[in-house]
Amino acid sequence: MGIAELDGETPPPYNAIRELFELIDLRKDDEISFVEWKKTFARGLTLRRTKGPQREEGWPAARAGKDLLRSPKYRRIVLTLRRRIKFIEDELREMQNRRLELTFDRVRERLAQLLEEEGLELTTVEWGELLSPSEHEGRIRLYDLLSDLRNRAAAFHR
Numbered sequence: 001m002g003i004a005e006l007d008g009e010t011p012p013p014y015n016a017i018r019e020l021f022e023l024i025d026l027r028k029d030d031e032i033s034f035v036e037w038k039k040t041f042a043r044g045l046t047l048r049r050t051k052g053p054q055r056e057e058g059w060p061a062a063r064a065g066k067d068l069l070r071s072p073k074y075r076r077i078v079l080t081l082r083r084r085i086k087f088i089e090d091e092l093r094e095m096q097n098r099r100l101e102l103t104f105d106r107v108r109e110r111l112a113q114l115l116e117e118e119g120l121e122l123t124t125v126e127w128g129e130l131l132s133p134s135e136h137e138g139r140i141r142l143y144d145l146l147s148d149l150r151n152r153a154a155a156f157h158r
Helices: 014-024 034-042 072-083 085-097 104-117 124-134 142-155
Strands: none
Touching (some): 072 104, 072 142, 124 142
């Protein structure tokens, strides 16, 4: 017996649970770490079950980024950044050498320039999906960003 049944409710459908899992799994490695859990809910994700009969949309697990992660645009973004990974690393290390913190906004601006060269633009939500796994206390960790980009690109070749 599950939690929903103990509460006298019907459990959410598989699709709703899978959507929630995909939303929390920031690194897209099919595992949810405690860090991913904390980051997801720190971004303000709230889960509220709607009243009435249970339908797939009854669990509105903020669809932010879900459409992006399944799109050809996402694939193109990740593979473009992966192709330019050495350049990105050099650029961001240079920023660090100039004693500039790698803030979310600084990294976003620099990556946006690279993506604009390829005709790609991201929304605020899409930037959050792309950069939040490597963000810690308002700063982007360079190693985490590079590892995350490599892992995302490798997922297309599995």
